[in-house]
Structure formats: structure tokens, C-alpha cells
Amino acid sequence: MTDPDDTHDCETCGASVAAADARRSEPFGDLDPDTWQTLNCPHCGDRLATVLVDDE
Template sequence: MADSEDTYDCETCGARVAAADARRSEPFGDLDPETWQTLDCPDCGARLATVFVGDE
């Protein structure tokens, strides 16, 4: 199982989703999609989190 930092609980369907299993989509608003991604639940499609994926 992944570390708790790498998992997200879906508030819509209750699934516990590893970051590697989440669907990725472009972020909302003015966030740069090369730097930020939105993680979506693979079961119901709800938004789980927006995460930084750019260079630090």
C-alpha cells in the first residue's frame, strides 16, 4: 500500500485512491498545466486534489 501522503480519500464515493491510480487532468483556473495537475477519482470522477508537478 502507498504511504498515506500518496493516497486521497474521495469525499463523493468514499474510495481511498493512491496517487498513482488517480486520473490526471488539467487544473482549474489560471494554474499552469505544466506545473499543476488535478487528481480525479477513478471510480466516480470527483476531484481529489490539485498537486504540484513542476520543477522545485
């Protein structure tokens, strides 16, 4: 079961997307891409959230 804190709802297509299933891209602005990533909906490509990246 997916942790609800690790799930994002897409405002464009209505999909509920687990962070592990989201497409990742570099963040907007001058945020450090080694520290931050943008999560995008795998269905429509809309931005879901910008998240802090841990030492994975």
C-alpha cells in the first residue's frame, strides 16, 4: 500500500501518483538540482511538487 504522504494528486488530470511513479526533472528557478527535484505526473506531464532529495 502506498503511503498517503508519498502520494500527490494531479490537478490537471486527477491522477493520484506515488512519488516513486512520478517523472523527475530539474527544479525551476535557481534551486540546486542536486538538492531539489520536481515531480511530474506520468500521465499528463503536469508538475506535482518540488521535493527535497535525500541521500538515496
